[in-house]
Amino acid sequence: MTSTDDLIRSLASAAGARRSASLHAAFAVTVAASLACALLLVFSVIGVRHDFADMAVSIPFGFKLAYTGSLVVGTSVVALYAATPGASATALYALAPAVIFLALGVIFDPTAFPITGRTNTAVAFCVISILFLSLPAMILTFVVMRQGAPTQPLFAGAVIGMLSASVGAMAYTLACKNDGTAFVATWYTAACAIMAFIGVVVGHRVLRW
Amino acid sequence: MTVEEREQRWAEAMRAERRGDAVAYERTLKEVATALRRSLAPRLVRAGLGAHEAEDLVQEILIGLHGKRHTWDSARPFLPWLHAITRYKLIDFTRHRRRETRRRVDLPLEDWLEIVESPADEANRSMAEVDRHLAVLPVSQRKIVRAIAVEGASVRDVALGFATSEGAVRVTIHRAIRRLLGPAEPTR
Numbered sequence: 352m353t354s355t356d357d358l359i360r361s362l363a364s365a366a367g368a369r370r371s372a373s374l375h376a377a378f379a380v381t382v383a384a385s386l387a388c389a390l391l392l393v394f395s396v397i398g399v400r401h402d403f404a405d406m407a408v409s410i411p412f413g414f415k416l417a418y419t420g421s422l423v424v425g426t427s428v429v430a431l432y433a434a435t436p437g438a439s440a441t442a443l444y445a446l447a448p449a450v451i452f453l454a455l456g457v458i459f460d461p462t463a464f465p466i467t468g469r470t471n472t473a474v475a476f477c478v479i480s481i482l483f484l485s486l487p488a489m490i491l492t493f494v495v496m497r498q499g500a501p502t503q504p505l506f507a508g509a510v511i512g513m514l515s516a517s518v519g520a521m522a523y524t525l526a527c528k529n530d531g532t533a534f535v536a537t538w539y540t541a542a543c544a545i546m547a548f549i550g551v552v553v554g555h556r557v558l559r560w
Numbered sequence: 561m562t563v564e565e566r567e568q569r570w571a572e573a574m575r576a577e578r579r580g581d582a583v584a585y586e587r588t589l590k591e592v593a594t595a596l597r598r599s600l601a602p603r604l605v606r607a608g609l610g611a612h613e614a615e616d617l618v619q620e621i622l623i624g625l626h627g628k629r630h631t632w633d634s635a636r637p638f639l640p641w642l643h644a645i646t647r648y649k650l651i652d653f654t655r656h657r658r659r660e661t662r663r664r665v666d667l668p669l670e671d672w673l674e675i676v677e678s679p680a681d682e683a684n685r686s687m688a689e690v691d692r693h694l695a696v697l698p699v700s701q702r703k704i705v706r707a708i709a710v711e712g713a714s715v716r717d718v719a720l721g722f723a724t725s726e727g728a729v730r731v732t733i734h735r736a737i738r739r740l741l742g743p744a745e746p747t748r
Contacts, residue, residue, distance in 0.1 A: 363586030
């Protein structure tokens with residue numbers, strides 16, 4: 352008992368040492384910074400689509416942006432939920448828009464492009480590019496998640512993986528040459544799933560406290 | 561104390577902590593520790609651990625609470641936050657303890673094979689061991705050491721048997737012992 356009392360006394364002496372840090376702000380800043388990093392990589396390594404000006408006003412690009420944007424927002428909200436003990440699970444509804452866009456993209460594809468892309472290597476190139484672009488986000492968001500208190504480390508890792516992939520995918524929309532909405536919905540999501548898996552593996556090791 | 565009273569009391573104290581009120585914080589940590597102690601012991605028993613481990617776990621939870629207290633939103637209830645942390649620490653603690661136990665009782669393959677092997681005659685085996693160790697000695701020393709240390713003969717009998725003086729036998733024994741310890745010494 353006495354050792355616990357000693358512990359309590361030493362903990363209490365640090366009262367007021369920590370301001371309540373806003374995890375909201377931390378996550379918002381991190382996601383913005385991750386997106387900036389990913390965009391930088393798109394410009395420097397992959398290259399923006401050469402017909403970008405025409406594409407930017409088309410429906411396929413609008414869909415890509417809407418889908419990845421809703422994923423970024425949704426997974427950010429869920430990540431905040433995962434970082435806060437006892438937070439309300441209603442945060443999970445934030446993923447609903449992304450799910451709706453995903454379903455719409457697969458079912459009502461207005462373009463007639465094949466789901467495997469325009470070339471044989473399209474799928475591999477697209478998925479690998481998104482994984483590559485999501486790396487900075489992965490590192491930054493893991494750092495922020497460690498500031499939080501994830502009480503389900505595996506879940507938190509999965510969410511971080513998805514968040515990173517969404518950021519990478521959002522940046523990748525500038526370079527992606529495949530306009531089929533079914534292609535985007537399928538393979539962008541596949542990249543998210545892969546990153547979620549990596550996030551689980553990393554989270555298991557990194558997010559314990 | 562009802563749940564609502566406790567919620568109000570502890571949430572108020574945690575807000576006071578943010579203003580630097582160490583007294584209120586210490587009092588609340590003590591109350592939390594008492595409440596945890598009471599509720600965790602039966603859970604630990606159910607998880608297959610001893611109730612005496614509760615104190616370690618209570619300390620773990622207090623440290624977690626202290627280290628992550630900035631993640632509590634003071635506009636939200638405190639008890640669900642504390643409950644989530646307690647639950648996480650309880651799961652982590654039992655998992656950790658189980659892994660430790662497994663490591664302690666787990667048998668490497670070689671040990672297992674030794675157990676499964678036909679139980680060789682203990683005496684024979686130790687005799688073979690002794691002979692193996694004595695093999696480093698010259699033949700004359702080996703005979704004398706064997707006679708005294710293994711077969712239990714007296715120095716006088718050995719001296720008679722080998723037709724030398726007792727003093728010579730003692731010297732031989734000392735030399736043999738020095739020689740036997742020699743190779744082992746560097747490792748000590």
